[in-house]
Amino acid sequence: xxxxxxxxxxxxxxxxxxxxxxxxxxxxxxxxxxxxxxxxxxxxxxxxxxxxxxxxxxxxxxxxxxxxxxxxxxxxxxxxxxxxxxxxxxxxxxxxxxxxxxxxxxxxxxxxxxxxxxxxxxxxxxxxxxxxxxxxxxxxxxxxxxxxxxxxxxxxxxxxxxxxxxxxxxxxxxxxxxxxxxxxxxxxxxxxxxxxxxxxxxxxxxxxxxxxxxxxxxxxxxxxxxxxxxxxxxxxxxxxxxxxxxxxxxxxxxxxxxxxxxxxxxxxxxxxxxxxxxxxxxxxxxxxxxxxxxxxxxxxxxxxxxxxxxxxxxxxxxxxxxxxxxxxxxxxxxxxxxxxxxxxxxxxxxxxxxxxxxxxx
Amino acid sequence: xxxxxxxxxxxxxxxxxxxxxxxxxxxxxxxxxxxxxxxxxxxxxxxxxxxxxxxxxxxxxxxxxxxxxxxxxxxxxxxxxxxxxxxxxxxxxxxxxxxxxxxxxxxxxxxxxxxxxxxxxxxxxxxxxxxxxxxxxxxxxxxxxxxxxxxxxxxxxxxxxxxxxxxxxxxxxxxxxxxxxxxxxxxxxxxxxxxxxxxxxxxxxxxxxxxxxxxxxxxxxxxxxxxxxxxxxxxxxxxxxxxxxxxxxx
Ligand SMILES: Nc1ncnc2c1ncn2[C@@H]1O[C@H](COP(=O)(O)OP(=O)(O)OP(=O)(O)O)[C@@H](O)[C@H]1O
Ligand SMILES: [Mg+2]
Numbered sequence: 001x002x003x004x005x006x007x008x009x010x011x012x013x014x015x016x017x018x019x020x021x022x023x024x025x026x027x028x029x030x031x032x033x034x035x036x037x038x039x040x041x042x043x044x045x046x047x048x049x050x051x052x053x054x055x056x057x058x059x060x061x062x063x064x065x066x067x068x069x070x071x072x073x074x075x076x077x078x079x080x081x082x083x084x085x086x087x088x089x090x091x092x093x094x095x096x097x098x099x100x101x102x103x104x105x106x107x108x109x110x111x112x113x114x115x116x117x118x119x120x121x122x123x124x125x126x127x128x129x130x131x132x133x134x135x136x137x138x139x140x141x142x143x144x145x146x147x148x149x150x151x152x153x154x155x156x157x158x159x160x161x162x163x164x165x166x167x168x169x170x171x172x173x174x175x176x177x178x179x180x181x182x183x184x185x186x187x188x189x190x191x192x193x194x195x196x197x198x199x200x201x202x203x204x205x206x207x208x209x210x211x212x213x214x215x216x217x218x219x220x221x222x223x224x225x226x227x228x229x230x231x232x233x234x235x236x237x238x239x240x241x242x243x244x245x246x247x248x249x250x251x252x253x254x255x256x257x258x259x260x261x262x263x264x265x266x267x268x269x270x271x272x273x274x275x276x277x278x279x280x281x282x283x284x285x286x287x288x289x290x291x292x293x294x295x296x297x298x299x300x301x302x303x304x305x306x307x308x309x310x311x312x313x314x315x316x317x318x319x320x321x322x323x324x325x326x327x328x329x330x331x332x333x334x335x336x337x338x339x340x341x342x343x344x345x346x347x348x349x350x351x352x353x354x355x356x357x358x359x360x361x
Numbered sequence: 362x363x364x365x366x367x368x369x370x371x372x373x374x375x376x377x378x379x380x381x382x383x384x385x386x387x388x389x390x391x392x393x394x395x396x397x398x399x400x401x402x403x404x405x406x407x408x409x410x411x412x413x414x415x416x417x418x419x420x421x422x423x424x425x426x427x428x429x430x431x432x433x434x435x436x437x438x439x440x441x442x443x444x445x446x447x448x449x450x451x452x453x454x455x456x457x458x459x460x461x462x463x464x465x466x467x468x469x470x471x472x473x474x475x476x477x478x479x480x481x482x483x484x485x486x487x488x489x490x491x492x493x494x495x496x497x498x499x500x501x502x503x504x505x506x507x508x509x510x511x512x513x514x515x516x517x518x519x520x521x522x523x524x525x526x527x528x529x530x531x532x533x534x535x536x537x538x539x540x541x542x543x544x545x546x547x548x549x550x551x552x553x554x555x556x557x558x559x560x561x562x563x564x565x566x567x568x569x570x571x572x573x574x575x576x577x578x579x580x581x582x583x584x585x586x587x588x589x590x591x592x593x594x595x596x597x598x599x600x601x602x603x604x605x606x607x608x609x610x611x
Contacts, residue, residue, distance in 0.1 A: 307418060312455035312505075315415050316469035316521060317443035326468065330459025330504070 008032050008077060011070050018070075020249040020281055022217055025188045027134035027162040028108050030070060038079035039103045041111035041135065042127070046098040050091035051123070054084050061114060064140050064170055069192060071164035075110035075136040082112045085125075089118030089144070096124040096152075096341070106132040106160075113139045117147035117175070124150040126344070130185070132158050137165040143175040145199060150178040152339055156351065157185035166192040171231070173199025180338055181208040181237075183218050184351055194223040200230040200262075207236050209335040209348075210250075212278070213355045214243035221251040222267070226260040235267035238335055240328060240352075241278035243359040250300075252284040256293060264294035271302040272331055275359065321360075325353055363430050363446065363528045365391045365414075365561060371424035372406075372413045383409045385586035386425065391529060393559040398572055398597060400565075401583030402605045407565045408452055410583075411533045415449040416442050429528070444473055446528030450518035450535050452565075457505035462517070463487070465505045466524060473525050490523045493553070495546050511538035519550045526554075529561040536571035548574030569601045584608040 010030050011018040028034035040055045061082045067073065087093070103109075117123060121144070143149055149169075157163060163186055169177040183189050195204045210218045224233045239248045252267045271280035284298040305327065313323035329336075329349055336345050372384035383406045391397050401407055413420045414427055416439040427434040429445055437445060457465065466487060471477045478486070491498060494516045506514050515535050522530055532551070536544055548571060554560055564575060572580075572594065580596040581588045582605070589608045590596065 308455045309457050311417055311439060312451070312457060313460075313465070313469075314439035315443055315449055315451075316465075316525065317440050317472035318468055319440050319472060320438065322468065322472070323440075326460050326465070327457065330457055333459030 008074060009070075017221070020219060021190055022188065025162065025217065026164065029110075029134060029136045029162065029164055030074060034108050036074070036078045036108045036110050036136065037105070038081065038110050040081045040083045041101050041103055041109070041137065042083050042099050042113055043102045044085070044097060045100050046095065048093055048095070048097055050088045050093060051097055052086045052088070055081050056084050058082050058112065063112070063138075064114065064142055065168050065196065067166060067168070069166055071136045071190070072138050072166045075112060075138050078110045079112045082114055085113065085115045087115075087117045087121045087123045087147075087149075089121060091118060091121040091123065093123040096126050099125060099127045101129060101131070101133070104131060104133045104135065106134065108134045110136040111138070114142065115139065115149070115151070116142040117144055117149045119144045120146040122148045124152070126152040126154065126341075128154050128156065129163065130156045130158070132161055134162045135164070137163065139165070139167045141167070141169040141177060143169060143171045143177055145173040145175060148176045150180070152180045153182070153191075154344070154348075155181075155183035155185055155189050155191070157189065159185070159187060161186040161189075163189045163191070165190070166194065168192070168194045169196070169204065171195065171197050171202040171204060174201040175199075176203045176205070178205045179207065180335070181206075181220065182335075182339075182348060183208070183210040183220070184348060184355070186216065186218070188217045190219040190221070192221045192223065194225075195233065196225040197228040197231045200228055202228065203232040205234045207335050207338055208238070209332055210237070210239040210248055211352050211355065212239070212241045212246040212248050213359050215245050217247045219249035221249070222253065224254045224265065224267075226254070226256045226263045226265065229260055230262035231260065232264040233267075234265070236335070237269045238332060239270070239280060240272040240274060240331065241280055242274035242356055244275070244277040246278040248279075249281045250283070252298065254286045254296070254298070256286075256288045256290060256296060258289040261290055261292040262294055263296065265296050267298045269300045272328070273302060273304050274328075274356070325356070328352065328356065362559070363393045363561065365447075365529045366428045367414070367425070369425035370410070370413065370427060371422070372409055373421045373423050374409075374419060375421065380421065382423070383586050384413065387587050389563075389581065389588060391561045391563055393528065393561050395579070396555075396562040396564060396575060396577045397579045397581060398564045398566060398577035399581045399583050400567065400597060400600050402609060405583050406586040407583050408533055411449055411531045411563075411565060414442075414447065414531060415439065440472065443525075443527070448522055448525060448527035448530045450515070450522060450530060450532045452533040452537070454506050454514040454518055456507045458507055460505050461501070462503055462505055463501045466521065469521065470524055487524065490520055493523075494520055494550050496520065512540060512543045515539055516543065516547060519547050523550060523554050526558060527560070529563065531563045531565070533565045534567065535564075536566055536568060544571060545574065551575055569597045572597050582608055
């Protein structure tokens with residue numbers, strides 16, 4: 001348990017990185033004087049012999065990346081233990097590994113996790129974030145050459161939860177990182193899927209879905225640092241907002257450094273506004289320091305329900321309410337389908353349906 | 362025996378300059394089993410008539426009535442109209458991303474029939490109907506109209522017509538964009554449906570070609586927002602030869 005620190009400076013809200021976030025609602029996580037409990041917050045519920053979980057002292061397992069994110073800095077200061085999940089070299093997991101949270105108290109807590117994927121390993125990990133929490137959370141991914149990790153982070157928090165999270169991958173030669181971030185729950189979620197490369201031939205595919213209703217603040221800030229030649233990145237986030245004061249923020253920062261020749265990147269964010277009073281901020285940002293690239297592009301759209309689609313479905317006898325649901329499901333299908341797990345897909349869609357029904361009622 | 366009765370229908374659309382009147386009093390009665398063709402110049406309001414009957418929100422009804430066996434169609438929501446037995450094969454069918462044809466057809470059939478079709482017979486029914494229209498079975502797994510060619514979209518409309526079995530179908534330029542073979546296949550489809558039911562048809566077209574397959578009982582000339590002449594099949598031939606000049610320069 002740590003309270004006061006010397007070098008930590010809480011954000012004021014004027015910083016670029018915090019200008020969208022309602023700081024009054026972060027549950028004290030960014031306050032230098034709040035008591036924040038450091039915990040090892042993840043456990044594996046489906047054991048697999050090729051995967052090892054150990055809780056290590058933070059001194060013995062320092063962070064593998066630099067971060068200027070204040071929530072991450074704060075978390076690193078207060079934790080004393082790190083959960084280390086290691087996927088063995090050459091492991092080919094046939095079933096996804098399921099991770100859940102443990103020890104969440106609903107009071108300010110912080111946690112740090114390192115997921116190391118061994119040489120040429122192939123794994124899917126699903127993290128279930130559910131229940132109440134006020135959590136500053138960092139997960140780093142260390143992808144050894146030739147490894148392939150699909151990480152599915154499900155934010156199905158309860159209505160009160162606060163979650164500040166950094167999910168940072170360091171992708172080495174010929175490794176592939178597939179991130180799927182699904183955020184439907186929580187009062188305030190601010191999640192940073194970030195990527196850097198440490199060898200050529202590496203690739204990142206960052207997919208996301210968020211659905212915000214009344215009063216929810218769901219913020220995703222992506223950062224892809226093309227700092228090696230011949231790496232690839234794809235970003236595709238889709239969001240829908242319904243109800244008064246629903247607020248989403250999507251920031252997509254992609255940097256192509258001077259040495260990153262042969263970079264191939266594209267990022268896309270699409271938002272669907274289902275009611276007035278909801279607000280979707282979307283800021284794609286692409287900075288290119290070399291012209292020797294394969295391709296770079298970005299797009300961002302925010303639109304309302306397509307009345308033509310609704311009319312088409314209704315004209316086939318489908319009641320308006322079901323038609324709306326079909327269109328929303330259709331909008332999200334591309335992302336949800338990537339989870340490749342029918343049970344989770346149905347659970348998410350049911351939650352979206354019922355949240356939507358609440359807003360419409 | 363059913364009757365679709367359109368009386369003095371007046372329709373406007375909202376434009377930047379205010380409301381523009383497009384339909385200026387349309388009168389038309391269609392009975393079960395009858396096929397009515399409507400021909401008329403571009404922009405004369407044919408699609409507006411079709412959409413207004415189907416209930417598209419873009420159009421404001423400013424006068425007249427549409428009834429189906431006496432029931433006030435204009436008071437119904439779009440989906441109620443479809444469930445009452447009206448079907449519109451659209452000139453420009455809409456793409457619905459992420460919604461598969463299978464899911465869409467089943468949801469629509471469930472709504473129209475009032476209960477979910479039995480899985481076993483339903484799958485066969487869809488397959489059969491697709492085969493009859495020469496549609497690749499892969500279309501079932503694709504998203505509704507997404508990336509379909511113009512002709513494929515039109516076949517998909519007729520597929521729905523076959524599965525949803527309405528009382529009256531409005532076919533808005535279903536023949537446009539079809540190649541010769543597709544035109545025959547689609548027309549045969551319509552005739553087959555008609556043969557198996559008592560379907561009444563309102564067929565909007567620019568070409569007499571389709572009328573050689575789907576024989577109209579009546580042909581109506583549509584100009585400047587209303588029907589300006591009515592006759593039998595011979596009227597279509599006259600239009601093909603002489604065009605619309607005599608109706609539009611009046
Ligand atoms: N939103 C709108 N604003 C202005 N004019 C409109 C609008 N919608 C339709 N119109 C006009 O209404 C008229 C009738 O259009 P409609 O689509 O019904 O014609 P159509 O007879 O079906 O033509 P086509 O043979 O080309 O399909 C056209 O002049 C069209 O430009
Ligand atoms: Mg038209």
